[in-house]
Amino acid sequence: MRQRGWEEDRTAIAIDVRKSDTAIICEDNFYQIPPKADAEFARALTEALSGKVPKATFGMKPKEILELANVLKKAEFGVIFAGLGLVYSMPDISPMKNLLEAMNKKTDFHLMPMVGQYNMRGFNHTLFDKTGYINRVSFEGENTYHGPQCSVVEVLKEKRADAALIIGSDPLSSLPGRIAANLKEIPTIVIDPCKTFTSQIANVTIPAAVTGVECKGEAIRMDGVKVELTQMRKSDKMADADIIEKIMEAI
Amino acid sequence: MGFDQFLSSPEMEILIITHRDIFQSAASSHSRFSDDYANLTAIIRLDKQDMKKAGLKEGNLVAVENSAGKVVVKALQSTYEEPHPGTAYMLNGPWVNALVSAETSGTGVPAFKYIEAKMTKSKESSITSFE
Structure with a gap:
């Protein structure tokens, strides 16, 4: 319990390359840094937290970084929400x-x-439980492999895939254009409740039920909380998991 | 016939930063083929001075090109109060992803949010279609 309640006693700080909607809410606690400065910013903040005078070449004054470090130090419980840009800019x-x-x-x-999409975390939780890895897993033969070389980007770029089963995703929209174009050269099957750019080029499209509307299911929120979804209306469409099970039976 | 077509439109180097937007996400879940989705996604938001330099008016079509690809999108002035010359903003989607290089420097993740490109006023009559 807090003296003034959680709503009043919480501090939100935004660090971004642009003034996002969240940054606007953070008002004075918004620090705009240049693109690709994430690593340098993290290093400077680490120095400030360790009692050193921080150095930053992108225009932030040492005093500003020290002040920010002081705010963070005073927090009793803090969370960093790492955006996609942070992952993309830090090899x-x-x-x-x-x-x-x-x-x-x-x-x-x-x-x-x-994460960028609904239940991305749910997918990765399941993948982690089964393989011990997050994203980029290859199931070749008996073994599972993991690493950058298993990423869908590398696999499609090097034309290593000769068929694609795409479930609840629209790679034609979300992958770099040149790489996405390689999907058009191989047989593709799309399982998705929606018509997507990818389903339009697919050889086979299987419409699936929408979880939480046409079938029940489970999803994991971005904060890791498991949410039970119930069916809201009758549908003769199958859930994606059931479709895959049927395919496995046939194989 | 206007005189505009005889004027050369200057080519401009820009850095495109991508982000996501709740209204675009909502339009996307409704339909990726809706006008709403295209109207919110096939857009490049530019600095006021950059629009002037490139000879652009609100809503003009621009061709954005780099070694990865080329797209035609609509140019709008950015809503940011602070000037950001040389930097433009686009919402995540197939239009901007057409400009993302396949190079990942061994990480398996392309630079989805840091895209260098050249931009000129377009002679096309509509935005690039992905349908």
């Missing part, structure tokens, strides 16, 4: 790891990765 995540270590020497801080 090596050690600056973030060091920052979290420095924060946790002073107080209790956690990191929560943001």
Whole structure:
């Protein structure tokens, strides 16, 4: 319990390359940094938390970074919501790891990765439970492999896939154009409740029920909370999991 | 016939930063083929001075091109109060992804949010279609 309640006693800080809707809400607690400055910013903040004078080459004054570090130190429980841009701009995540270590020497801080789509975290939870990996897993033969070389981008770029089963995703829209175009050259099957750019080029499209509307199911929210979804209306469409089971039976 | 077509439109180098938007996400879940989705996604938001320099008026079509690809999208002035010359904003979607390089520097993740491109006023009559 807090003296003035959680609503009043919480502090939100936005660090972004643009003034997002969230940044507008954060008002004075918004720090705009240039693109690709994430690692340098994390390093400077780590220095400030460790009692050193931070250095930043992109125009943020040491005093500003020290003040920010002081706010973070005073938090009793903190969470970093890491956006997609942070992942994309950091080939090596050690600056973030060091920052979290420095924060946790002073107080209790956690990191929560943001995801771009519904139930992305649910997918990765399941994948992690089954394989011990997150994203980019290859099931070749008996073994499972993991790494950048297994990413859908690399697999399609090098034309290693000779068929694609796409479930609840629209790679034609979300992958780099040149790579997405390679999908048109191989047989594709799309299982999705919606018509998508990818379903339009697919050789086979199987419409699936919408979870939480036409079938029941489970999803994991971005904060890791499991949500039970119930069926709201009757439908003769099958859930995606049932479709896959039927395909497996046939195989 | 207007005189405009005889004027050369200057080519401009820009850095495109992509982001997501709740209204676009809502339009996307309604239908990826809706006008709403295209109207919210096939847009490049530019700095006021950059619009002037490129000879653009609100809603003009621009061709944005780099080694990865080329798309025609609508140019609008950005809603940011602070000037951001040289930087433009686009919402995540097939239009901007056409400009994303396949290069991942061994990470398996392309630079979806940092795209360098050249932009000129377009002579096309409509935005690039993905249907």
